Amino acid sequence: EDQVTQSPEALRLQEGESSSLNCSYTVSGLRGLFWYRQDPGKGPEFLFTLYSAGEEKEKERLKATLTKKESFLHITAPKPEDSATYLCAVQAFRGGGADGLTFGKGTHLIIQP
Amino acid sequence: ETGVTQTPRHLVMGMTNKKSLKCEQHLGHNAMYWYKQSAKKPLELMFVYSLEERVENNSVPSRFSPECPNSSHLFLHLHTLQPEDSALYLCASSQAHLNTEAFFGQGTRLTVV
Numbered sequence A: 001e002d003q004v005t006q007s008p009e010a011l012r013l014q015e016g017e018s019s020s021l022n023c024s025y026t027v028s029g030l031r032g033l034f035w036y037r038q039d040p041g042k043g044p045e046f047l048f049t050l051y052s053a054g055e056e057k058e059k060e061r062l063k064a065t066l067t068k069k070e071s072f073l074h075i076t077a078p079k080p081e082d083s084a085t086y087l088c089a090v091q092a093f094r095g096g097g098a099d100g101l102t103f104g105k106g107t108h109l110i111i112q113p
Numbered sequence B: 001e002t003g004v005t006q007t008p009r010h011l012v013m014g015m016t017n018k019k020s021l022k023c024e025q026h027l028g029h030n031a032m033y034w035y036k037q038s039a040k041k042p043l044e045l046m047f048v049y050s051l052e053e054r055v056e057n058n059s060v061p062s063r064f065s066p067e068c069p070n071s072s073h074l075f076l077h078l079h080t081l082q083p084e085d086s087a088l089y090l091c092a093s094s095q096a097h098l099n100t101e102a103f104f105g106q107g108t109r110l111t112v113v
Helices: none
Strands: A003-007 A010-014 A019-026 A030-038 A045-050 A056-059 A062-066 A070-075 A084-092 A107-112 B004-007 B010-013 B018-025 B031-037 B044-050 B053-057 B064-070 B073-079 B087-094 B108-112
Touching (some): A010 A019, A019 A084, A045 A056, A045 A062, A070 A084, B018 B031, B031 B073, B044 B064, B044 B073
Parallel strands (some): A010 A107
Antiparallel strands (some): A019 A070, A030 A045, B004 B018, B018 B073, B031 B087, B044 B053
């Protein structure tokens, strides 16, 4: 059974204080690891897809990295508008092509001005 | 605008009511999904449709009945729900058989009274 564990559950940072969110996973054949951002009362917004260990992707103040067991979402010099819940999800190879995602519970990030 | 539209955004229904949730995607995708998001729990995959055929049903109670009349539309028919079914119901779409991310709608906030 695929499993995704995110830590910490909640994180409060001062504006400009860099940090990292962790996503540990177990999956029988990783097709892709996904990061999403979710604001209250809204659907998840896609951020990154990572496919293989060693891969890195960046977007503005966010950088996602991947190893064989975990992924990190690094946030550099965050701003209050980065406050959100960040979700990690994995998709396994099952041959069907249209496989759903297994999500973690998310990290609730608050950036204080 | 994410390209995936869900209606209604909010729904309150009694346990004896019958209602339907609607999802429409304008992204040209061929796979659609229903997820349930409850407080303090990760997103749970409910149903997967690929090329309008249901390919996955994660042991969802029969009081939830999906329908996918074409690749752009997805419905979730609800009847005799329980208060514990109150949650945010999210629709997503993706391009099956490619390593592409899923895009989510804004969700329907369902309250069962």
